[in-house]
Amino acid sequence: MKAVVIEFHQETNSFNPNVCTRSYFEQSRIAIGEELFELIGKPCALGGIFKALQEKNVDIIPGISMFTMSGGRVDQKVVDEFIERSIQAIHQHASIDAVFISLHGATETTEHEDCSGYIIEAIRSVVGNETILACSTDMHANITTKMMEHSNIICGYETYPHVDHFETGYRTGKLGLSCLLDVNKPKMVQVKIPMIVPASAYTTMSGPFAALINEGQLLVKNREIDDFSIYQMQPWLDVEDGASSVIVIAKEEAKAEEYALFLARKLFNLRESFQPNLYSIDQVIKIAEKNTNSQPVVLVDSADSTNAGATGDSVAVVKKMLESGSKVKTAIAIVDAPAADLAHEIGVGNKAVFSIGGTKLPEMNETLQVECYVKSLHDGTFVQEGPAGRGMINNIGPSAVLRIGNIDVLVCHHIFGNGDPQLFRAFGMEPTLYELITVKACTSFRAAYSKFTDQIYDTDTPGAASVDLKSLPFKRLSKHVYPFSSLENKEMNEFVYGKS
Numbered sequence: 001m002k003a004v005v006i007e008f009h010q011e012t013n014s015f016n017p018n019v020c021t022r023s024y025f026e027q028s029r030i031a032i033g034e035e036l037f038e039l040i041g042k043p044c045a046l047g048g049i050f051k052a053l054q055e056k057n058v059d060i061i062p063g064i065s066m067f068t069m070s071g072g073r074v075d076q077k078v079v080d081e082f083i084e085r086s087i088q089a090i091h092q093h094a095s096i097d098a099v100f101i102s103l104h105g106a107t108e109t110t111e112h113e114d115c116s117g118y119i120i121e122a123i124r125s126v127v128g129n130e131t132i133l134a135c136s137t138d139m140h141a142n143i144t145t146k147m148m149e150h151s152n153i154i155c156g157y158e159t160y161p162h163v164d165h166f167e168t169g170y171r172t173g174k175l176g177l178s179c180l181l182d183v184n185k186p187k188m189v190q191v192k193i194p195m196i197v198p199a200s201a202y203t204t205m206s207g208p209f210a211a212l213i214n215e216g217q218l219l220v221k222n223r224e225i226d227d228f229s230i231y232q233m234q235p236w237l238d239v240e241d242g243a244s245s246v247i248v249i250a251k252e253e254a255k256a257e258e259y260a261l262f263l264a265r266k267l268f269n270l271r272e273s274f275q276p277n278l279y280s281i282d283q284v285i286k287i288a289e290k291n292t293n294s295q296p297v298v299l300v301d302s303a304d305s306t307n308a309g310a311t312g313d314s315v316a317v318v319k320k321m322l323e324s325g326s327k328v329k330t331a332i333a334i335v336d337a338p339a340a341d342l343a344h345e346i347g348v349g350n351k352a353v354f355s356i357g358g359t360k361l362p363e364m365n366e367t368l369q370v371e372c373y374v375k376s377l378h379d380g381t382f383v384q385e386g387p388a389g390r391g392m393i394n395n396i397g398p399s400a401v402l403r404i405g406n407i408d409v410l411v412c413h414h415i416f417g418n419g420d421p422q423l424f425r426a427f428g429m430e431p432t433l434y435e436l437i438t439v440k441a442c443t444s445f446r447a448a449y450s451k452f453t454d455q456i457y458d459t460d461t462p463g464a465a466s467v468d469l470k471s472l473p474f475k476r477l478s479k480h481v482y483p484f485s486s487l488e489n490k491e492m493n494e495f496v497y498g499k500s
């Protein structure tokens with residue numbers, strides 16, 4: 001058996017106007033041909049796909065991996081290059097049995113709303129209908145009609161915070177091979193769910209969403225079905241064919257449909273419970289001031305989460321701290337390339353008036369003029385401690401720690417690995433020694449931060465990943481999607497896709 005393995009990974013936030021160019025991928029990962037084999041055994045989706053293929057002695061043809069973190073729409077030229085390289089790998093051999101694709105699945109380009117569907121369709125048109133196409137995706141993917149039309153297998157993460165990248169790749173690999181090897185081939189059914197909810201309001205660590213995932217896992221364990229994915233579409237994607245969905249894979253199509261509907265109805269019924277309870281910035285500052293135990297207070301600034309594709313350049317918390325005159329020892333990271341460059345220019349131990357914030361999204365994020373002391377300078381590389389992506393190397397570009405009274409601000413060119421404590425630790429800012437830490441992430445940070453604090457407060461802040469979805473300028477997403485429509489008695493049967 002011969003299989004091509006490729007990867008295209010970026011999560012788009014439609015409200016971030018900064019185009020994601022090739023340079024963003026260069027900073028994270030562009031691996032071509034044999035370079036992909038460096039990911040064998042690594043805690044990522046490709047690592048899992050490789051394991052499944054190696055177990056069955058599949059002849060692996062490495063194509064290309066282009067990977068970067070969340071952000072604005074991807075420059076179409078980058079996707080065209082990806083497809084061209086993938087097709088070159090496919091054409092190296094006369095016949096290919098399968099193509100395995102690791103995708104994020106919620107990606108928009110400067111020209112196409114459905115980047116993932118566009119990629120899968122392009123690959124399908126080259127390999128024909130007999131070749132198996134199996135895709136692994138993020139839990140926040142938008143599984144479009146086009147993706148379903150041209151794929152045999154689609155699997156998404158079952159954890160949030162995401163810690164099962166490898167396992168998801170492995171499931172994708174196993175199920176893709178099952179399509180080739182088994183007499184009774186797996187059937188895939190999708191049910192679309194017309195809802196989007198903010199990503200900070202649910203987790204698979206506890207609560208109703210965790211219970212729902214457990215139900216799905218029980219169905220797999222009891223061999224009722226082969227696989228399931230519950231997709232909570234990343235809610236800052238403003239596309240026409242946008243929705244959450246459930247995919248179930250089973251040997252019998254009727255079973256796949258029955259359980260996809262079962263899980264979809266349950267998810268839809270939970271929609272009201274996925275609204276977070278928000279504190280104001282001032283309230284969280286007060287909580288930190290009154291805090292008497294040694295755990296730091298975490299102010300969750302999910303609206304400016306670069307993990308959710310927001311711009312990371314908000315100074316809303318710093319502004320409130322300065323206005324309140326609070327003396328709480330605070331840590332925060334802000335994307336601000338000019339401030340980082342100025343710090344490098346004037347050097348450690350010196351002071352200057354800096355303009356901080358609003359460099360990426362001035363429509364939403366303010367700029368502060370404030371005197372800062374340059375505490376330290378950095379090249380921006382750091383190693384993630386995990387649990388997610390432990391050992392992965394990130395680079396936030398030329399960066400500096402600026403001190404404003406009791407506030408330490410890490411300014412950098414871009415934020416990667418937001419939510420991993422090493423984003424602070426590696427730059428001399430030990431999170432456990434602060435009284436207040438602003439974390440610009442939705443839920444991902446909980447896997448690491450909950451080990452040293454349970455004082456975590458979702459906070460009402462401005463940004464391109466605002467929790468208040470109705471406040472954002474959606475133009476293309478259907479008005480029939482919750483929370484824009486209440487959809488009281490929606491019957492899920494009309495949203496089934498994949499029945500033959």
Ligand SMILES: [Zn+2]
Nearest residue numbers: 138139140162
């Ligand atoms: Zn995700």
